Amino acid sequence: APPPAGATVAGAASVAAPVADAGGITADSAATTLPGPVARAEIVTVQPGYTLWGIAKSSYGEGILYVRVYEANRAMIRDPDLIYPGQIFTVPAP
Incomplete structure (x- = not known):
């Protein structure tokens, strides 16, 4: 005879099946x-x-990713080795 509803059987695995609504x-x-x-x-x-x-x-x-900062601010940076206090740069999101 099958076990009563809700009972667990020793050694049995529990499996949950997806439940569909009326729309499938x-x-x-x-x-x-x-x-x-x-x-x-x-x-x-x-x-x-x-x-x-x-x-x-x-x-x-x-640091090697400095090129991202340089490219994003190229209009304000003539030489990537020379930046100046007071300059405002946008650092792109990673």
């Missing part, structure tokens, strides 16, 4: 994924001693 949509297919945190650009005002390498290292964790 299952709870699994109706689930939505919420977006993660939105990455935003950062604004940096250059201080004495700053370098594009240092800004990239601080923002991205890797």
Whole structure:
């Protein structure tokens, strides 16, 4: 005889089947994924001693990514080796 409803059988695995509503949509297919945190650009005002390498290292964790900062601010940077205190740069989101 089968076990009573709701009883568990030793050694049996529990399996949950998706439940469909009247429209045929299952709870699994109706689930939505919420977006993660939105990455935003950062604004940096250059201080004495700053370098594009240092800004990239601080923002991205890797100085070699200074090219991203340079490309985003190319109109204000003649030479990536020469930036000046007071310049305001946009650091693109990672």
